[in-house]
Every structure is written in C-alpha cells, then in structure tokens.
Amino acid sequence: AGGSVNDVAWSPYVPYWLATGGEGGEAHVWDLRYAAADGAAVATLSHPTNHGSIRSLAWSATHADLLSTGTSDKSWWLHSLRADSGGGEAPTVRAAVIADRRAADDIGSVVGLRAKGNAFYTLSACGDLYAHRVAPGALAASTLHRMDGDEFQRVETAVYARDLKGAAETVIGAVQRLKEDPAGDADAGTHPIVRHAESIRRLCDLFKAKPRIAHASWALPPASVALGGGSLADGEQPASVTVTAEAGPKPSSPTAARKDFASDLAYVAYGLPPDFPLEAAASRQPVVWQALELLNMANLRIRLGRMVDIADGAGEKSAAPTDGDGRALWKGVVERERQIMQYVKAEPALFDARLLRAVVKLVLPHDCIAGLTLGLGICQAFLSCQRQHEHRGAMAPVSCEMLDGLVHVLLFPTVFDTDTSGGGGGDAGDDAAMAARAVAVPNVQMVRERIGECLAVCPEA
DSSP states (O other): OOSOEEEEEEOSSOTTEEEEEETTSOEEEEEGGGTTSTTOOSEEEOOTTOOSOEEEEEEOSSOTTEEEEEETTSEEEEEEEEEEOTTSSSOEEEEEEEEEEEOSSOEEEEEEESTTSSEEEEEETTSOEEEEEOOHHHHHTTOOOOSOSHHHHHHHHHHHTTOHHHHHHHHHHHHHHHHTOGGGGGTTTOOHHHHTHHHHHHHHHHTSOOOOOOGGGOOOOOSSOOOOOOOGGGSSSOOOOOOOGGGOOOOOOHHHHHHHHHHHHHHHHSSSOTTOOHHHHHHHOHHHHHHHHHHHHHHHHHHHHHHHHHHHHHGGGOSSOBOTTSOBHHHHHHHTHHHHHHHHHHOGGGSOHHHHHHHHHHHTTTOHHHHHHHHHHHHHHHHHHHHHHHHTTOOOSOOGGGGHHHHHHHHSOOGGGGOTTTTTTOOTTOOHHHHHHHHHSOOHHHHHHHHHHHHHTOTTO
C-alpha cells in the first residue's frame, strides 16, 4: 500500500469494500472477497499535486462511488470512482477529483453525513472545522448516463445529485409527453406508452433504492485460496464461493478482482444506493410521490399488455398461460386487482378499453366472480371520470361508450358461468387465499346486477 496506513474506512453500502490511506499519499480500495488475490488493491486514488500523506478518509453517506481524503499538506479531496473497461480484458477503475479545498493546517479528520446531503466535515490539526457542501454542478460531470435523450439524462443527473424534486418534475413532464406521443397511434392500436416501455423501465430502476447487501451473502476467503465472489450485476445479492486448499485451484488474480469490483461499482453507482431513504424524501416533497405513482401506473400498463400478449401467443395450447416465472397470468391479474382499480380511476386514459377487456377475459375462465368484480370496478372508474368532467363542463378523456366490448363480456352468460361459486375452471392447486376470496364475494348474478345498475345511468354504454 506504499507505506504505513493512517486510516481505514468501510463502505456504508458495500460491506466488503474497505478504503485505506497512509504515508504514501495514495488511497486504496480493497475488495475483501479477494483478500488472498496477491494483496492487490482494486482501485488507487491519488492527485498529482498532493505532496503529503493521507491522514483521514471517509466514504460519502449519499453516494456509493464517492470517497474523500484529508492530507497532511492541508488539502481535502473528493474523488469519484468510475469503472472503465476500455474494451480490454482487464477493466480498470479511474478516479477523478470533483471537489477540493485547502485548510489552514493538516487535515486530521474527515466525516461524511447523510443528514446534511452531499456534505463532508473536516477538522484540521489546529482545531478548525470546515464544512464542504458539494454543489450539484460538481456532481453533474460524474453522472452515469444510460438513457438517450436530453430529458432523460437530466433526470439521471438530478437523481445523482440527489435532487429528487427536480428529477420528479422532469419525470412527470417526460411521461406525460410519452403518453401523448402521436407516433404510437401508427402501430394498430398500440398505446403510445407501450412504445417507450424500455424508457419507463429505466426510469423505474432509477428511482428504486437497491436492496441492502446482506453480510451473510459474502465471506472472507481462506488465506490460502479463494474463488471470485461474483458481481452484484449478476443478481441482487452477491455470493462468495470459497474452497479449501485441498481443492487445488490457484488464488484469484488481481484482474478478476478488478473486473468484479468494476462491475459492482457500475451497479451501485447508478441511481439510488442501497437503503436510500426514498420514502422520507418523498414525504418531504409530494411531487416525488406523484412521479413515483405515475411511473408505477405506466409500468402496470406495460405489464398488463405483456400479460395479454403472452396469453395471445399461447392461444389454445395452454388453458392457463404462465409468465416467465411459471406463475399463472390470471393470478397475477387478481393479485394486482386493487392496484388496477386505483390506477384506472386515477389515469383511465392510460388503460385503453381493448386492454381492459383482454385483462378481464384472462381472469374469467378461472375465477368468474373475480373477473366480474374487476370489470365492475373498471366500469365504475370510467363512469366516475366521465361524470367529473361533465360536472366541470370539460370533455372527458374516456367515456362509458368505449367499454362496449367489455360490457358484452361481462353481462352475457358464457361458458365461464359453469361454477357460480367463483371457482369454475380453476386449478385444483389454487391458493387458499383465492378460494377464501371467492366465497366472500357475491354470486355471479348479483355482480351482474350491480354492473347493470352502474350502466343504467350511462346510456352511452
């Protein structure tokens, strides 16, 4: 490590990352899963104008990729770590100084605090206390951009600067424009939002705090031999694999350690880090909740569309089509019933009538009562929207007339009515919760009567 070590700091987000600083004037980051990999650090941080030793260092409390150092030549540096594959077999991690400050004396201590946002405090040898607040502009150059388009990149920059209010405002405007994109109408009934499914998915990931990395998910390797721990990008939780010396493999190489570190860094540095207090931030800024709800609505619309596409692709080959995890599609719809009702009421124009009819038809063969109840809720949501707009003298974005196809499916007896208890056509292995739910709701005729009452005040349908 180039001389004696003066300070060590554990990463608050990745439990097997350890930073050290010492007399050599450089800071080193170590991946402890590879502690036996020839003693090589996975990253080295330095500055050409630093002529002193590193007295103290601290990881950022808000960013997994920021590390600050205090030196004996009266300097405070904030380093940004970035993975750089360079197209070669041995990816490296580059470090850039994005903020710095001089003190009146040697920097003896550095602390990063989450409560103060992007802030660090340093204490000099003469007792002076300095506060360093990192401006959003200093972080902009270090933002990872994985989305195309200026608007989306502004969201990425704002999230990295932890300006969630600014990011949310941009997201709301962006999603509203995606919903109204006229190019989507060219695709034979495809809703505009579906054309931008990948952008919606990335925005959802950007606003999602990553899961905490459990300490039990990794382990220090034996001093004699270790295999790679696997990167975070391969899954939500890394898994360290160790073998005994008798097994025979050689210790992992520094190249393997740097490769996994670069992969993990790219994962945790993008978006929000593990355990980020997103709910607390949203409670202080209501616009953040609005953006999250809008993204959830758009994401649900896309998911329901994919379910219908899978069912259409399966055709008559499968009586109960399943998703990629083997879960019956109709059960997925029933599990999301409350969310579907809530979002259809909030944004009825996002859920076109053709999709809603297909979603209800997914459920009816397996749980007639659940399908009818879902259909009733959809009719009530459309009717409520139409009434509210008529009361204000405005044109409603949806009308009951759009639900002709759905109403036909709901009101006319079909082969789905063979078991009026609600379990007709269902699998013998249905969850107990599903069975209990079917018993608790009215019978088919009662539900149809309620649908008729709802539509009686809406002659358009």
